[in-house]
Amino acid sequence: APKDARDAPPPQREDLEDDRVKGSGQRDGASVATTARTMPDEALASQLQAHGPMTMKQVLFRLEFWGLWLQTLLTMMPGFGIKFVISPMLVNVFAASDRWQTTASFVFLFMYAATWLATGLVVGPFVSARRFAGGLIAAQALACAATGALLLRVSPGGRGGDVGNGDASSLAFVALISCIGMTLAGAKVLVPLLSLDLGGPANFGLITGLMYSSFGLAAVLGPLTSWMALAANGDGGSLAVAAWFFSGAACTSMAMILYLARPFLLRSAK
Secondary structure, three states: OOOOOOOOOHHHHHHHHHHHHHHHHHHHHHHHHHHHHHOOHHHHHHHHHOOOOOOHHHHHOOHHHHHHHHHHHHHHHHHHHHHHOHHHHHHHOOOOOHHHHHHHHHHHHHHHHHHHHHHHHHEOOOEOHHHHHHHHHHHHHHHHHHHHHHHHHHOOOHHHOOOOOOOHHHHHHHHHHHHHHHHHHHHHHHHHHHHHHHHOHHHHHHHHHHHHHHHHHHHHHHHHHHHHHHHHHOOOOOHHHHHHHHHHHHHHHHHHHHHHOHHHHHHHOO
């Protein structure tokens, strides 16, 4: 029968107590390792937030920060870029009148503003910022790919083709670019919320400021790349702009990969 520590001689009692302490430490270590492997992302994120204030150097050395930074950059670039291609594509490809261009601009801006409002009302009470961001990324990837395919299909028509004001193709184009604009609006609202989720209140100002650098870079690269696509197109056709939309779909797909990789980045920080 196993001996109790109280019945053993002093040296043996100390050995038994040491064995118990070692066994307890091993069990605690195994429990921590198991918890780190099975803990939900939200719990891991909350533990990272519990570290308290961080310096800029500490933030910049965290993989999960760079994952979110690149995700934001790749998500926002197409939205900033489409502002340059809406009117030229409506005129050169769909032969849109001034009235139809005005209507398309109104629809785009209305949906953009409505998404600003809806994101603020929905995120938090009904859905987490992270899950909402995943939905926006998926929607934009599909919208960019569909817009590129649409422009390839109607490009032979040109100004004198069978496309025109308010037909199915031009309506689909306006709907798709409005979807991309809605994604941009939602992503703008989510920047501070995702920063808070990443670093907690103690690091909110620092991480949000760094995240806005991604925001600003997207605001530069998006219009620059779309302008280059328009310059390559010239006055007719849409091949280069269609390729730009496909590249936007590729960028957004990479943003989705980073979104899905977040649990692994969080675990690597443990």
